[in-house]
């Protein structure tokens with residue numbers, strides 16, 4: 001039985017998930033046997049370098065991969081298989097998405113009201129109830145006077161305001177789960193703090209659990225009790241306290257490379273798009289690598305409660 005399959009059935013369980021994009025120039029394998037548990041009632045952060053597969057994992061969970069992608073492996077939600085069609089049908093009501101990049105995700109020719117009302121459609125409310133719910137959502141996300149915001153077009157709002165509108169759209173039907181992809185990307189410090197508050201306040205809107213993909217470690221620290229570290233299309237470490245006490249050699253190197261930790265660069269180069277590894281994906285760059293690391297894939301070891309580390313050092 002694999003890492004995720006033997007655990008409690010609450011939450012989202014991803015087991016052996018591989019995703020490939022079939023492009024004219026050849027196949028690109030974006031995920032390579034990802035197994036992870038996102039527990040119910042928790043906010044889990046996903047961190048890792050650009051191109052490691054964070055967004056593809058989020059899109060695969062929500063059933064939103066493009067038609068030229070194929071996936072193997074299983075995704076379970078509360079003990080039931082979550083097929084792409086089922087996930088798409090549950091979008092909005094049970095699974096909410098706060099997508100990367102507000103300016104691309106909001107339609108420039110539609111008002112905020114049109115965006116929110118469309119998001120509310122699954123609730124089958126009357127016109128009056130929809131208007132009230134739209135106002136209520138905007139006030140909950142920091143717009144004390146919602147009417148001018150409802151009439152506004154996206155370009156009339158600042159980046160932070162657009163992000164809060166996207167949060168309102170994602171939370172419109174009070175889904176139990178929210179997946180937020182880089183919710184603070186491109187925002188200044190003050191707006192990042194605002195978005196963190198907004199995401200925390202989602203919990204008062206009926207949202208129980210979140211997966212937050214982010215490069216913003218301040219946000220990850222402020223929001224997420226658990227962290228998953230991705231590299232080369234795999235999750236190499238998950239658990240609480242990963243940011244303060246990383247165990248996997250890649251997690252340690254990734255955190256030491258951050259400006260606030262002294263910019264110690266990781267030797268070697270990051271994996272190329274779709275690069276495959278027969279052993280540990282970090283072996284070409286790992287100071288502790290042994291011959292076995294290059295030919296065998298490490299299992300999921302549990303050196304501490306709730307911590308899963310894929311490295312032979314913890315066997």
Ligand SMILES: Nc1ncnc2c1ncn2[C@@H]1O[C@H](COP(=O)(O)OP(=O)(O)OP(=O)(O)O)[C@@H](O)[C@H]1O
Pocket residue numbers: 021023028029030048049050051052053054055056057066272273274
């Ligand atoms: N629609 C797509 N078509 C083809 N390849 C894709 C597509 N989306 C992602 N990929 C490839 O899959 C891999 C993982 O991409 P992904 O977008 O998940 O990275 P990421 O970790 O989210 O990076 P970033 O931090 O820059 O957002 C990359 O090699 C990327 O080029």
Ligand code: SF4
Pocket residue numbers: 248249250280281282283284286287288289290293298310311312313
């Ligand atoms: S399995 Fe081997 S190569 Fe991979 S991180 Fe651990 S020691 Fe390094």
Ligand SMILES: [Mg+2]
Pocket residue numbers: 054055056100
């Ligand atoms: Mg991404």
